[in-house]
Amino acid sequence: MNQFELSRASSVADAxxxxxxxxxxxxxxxxxxxxxLMKEDVARPTRLIDITHLPLAAVEAGKEGGLRIGALVSNADLAYHxxxxxxxxxxxQAILAGASPQLRNMASTGGNLLQRTRCYYFYDAAMPCNKREPGSGCPAREGVNRIHAILGASEQCVAVxxxxxxxxxxALDATVHVSGPAGDRAIxxxxxxxxxxxxxxIDTSLAPDEIITAVELPAEGYSSHYSYIKVRDRASYAFALVSVAAGLVLDGETIGSAAVALGGVAHKPWRDxxxxxxxxxxxxxxxxxTAFADALLQPAQPLAHNAFKIGLAKRTIVRALSRAVAMEEQS
Structure with missing residues (x-):
């Protein structure tokens, strides 16, 4: 780990x-x-700015009946709010499916949005990686790529x-609020x-001189018919091979509206x-x-070792939507 300075910000403007x-x-x-990232020599900041004392740790009423979540609300506090x-x-449910209790106690809402990929090659500073060093290559395309993307990838990167x-x-149609020298904006x-x-x-549309201040949720939260399913190699503390967040609004036995997002399959949460x-x-x-799952996965382009994700994603989508309808016990 390289040497760095540590400063503490007292306000958003100060940060x-x-x-x-x-x-x-x-x-x-x-x-x-x-x-x-710093321990693996992937990130080498010369200065860290501690923002834990900023007034961004509240969960409060948002616009038009929604909910506004401060960027410093911990994952644990948010999951149990x-x-x-x-x-x-x-x-x-999605938050509780991730990481471990200890990590959820520390991880922040804003930080969760800015996580970088867990690609083997990205984390190995001795290997080339276009994400870490643009133009150096993507060894994952021809290497070990079982966990990598089947949707939205490019010749430059297949990370998820x-x-x-x-x-x-x-799936919930959230909005990210950010602040910067040019003022506040919503994404x-x-x-x-x-x-x-x-x-x-470039992972996000956040500018280098901006900070996330909040995430806002709309009034509709699919609280009556929802499901989050995460398929992974072990029962806990593992990243998703495929995950599905599904929300439905039903009119009797007919679907009135639907939102389905996939994890573990693309460079960003995948929604079509x-x-x-x-x-x-x-x-x-x-x-x-099943018809929906087939359409959603039609553009998939598997690599040598991850074609299994296509069938796995289809089955998981059908299972998640079926559970959302029946409201089976979520685990």
Missing amino acids: LAMLAGDSQARFIAGGTNLLD GEVESRYPLLS HPSDMCVALA QFDHFHQLPGDTPD RQAEQLLIGKPANEASF
């Missing part, structure tokens, strides 16, 4: 002033991902996004994370609103869910 003009400075809250458990149980929480936020969750394209080193239209007005049964 932005510390960051300004220092391209090697990074904000740190729980540090559950950044410190890993009464409003989240009752109105957005899909989010609570590691977050469980973000998959639920994608729809669909547009926050980026596909790799020719710039795999056009494919979701195939569910609207259809009976809430296995045939409808």
Whole structure:
């Protein structure tokens, strides 16, 4: 780990002033991902700006009946917050499927959005990696790629996004609020994370001089019919091979609206609103869910070792939607 300076910000404006003009400075809250990156010599900030004392740790009423979550709310506090458990149980379930209790106690809402990929090659500083060093190559394309992307990848990068929480936020149509020298702005969750394209080193649409201040949820939380399923190699503390966040609004036995987001399959939480239209007005049964899953996975392009993810994703989608209808016990 390289040497670095540590500063503490007392306000959002103070944090932005510390960051300004220092391209090697990074904000740190729980540090559950950044410190890993520093230990592996993947990230080498010369200055860390402690933001844990900023007034961004509240969960409060949002606009039009929604919920506003401060960027410093811990994953544990968010998962067990009464409003989240009752109105957005899909989010609570997704958070509890991730990491470990100790990590959830430290990890922040804003930090979870900014997690970097867990690709073997990205974490190995001795290997080339376009995400870590643009133009150096992507050994995962021809190497060990069992955990890698089947959707939205490029010749430059086939890594996947590691977050469980973000998959639920994608399904819930969250909005990310950020602040910077130019003022405040809101970013729809669909547009926050980026596909790799020719710039795999750029993970999000957050500018280098901005800070996340909050995540806002709309009033609709799919609290009556929802499911989060995470398929992984072991029962706990493992990243998803495939995960599915599903929310439905039913009109009797007919689907009135639907939201389905996938994790473990792409560089960002994967949601296809056009494919979701195939569910609207259809009976809430296995045939409808299978047709939707087939359409959603039609663009998939597997690598040498991860073709199994296509069938796995289809089965998991059907299972998640079926559980959302029946409201089986969530585990």
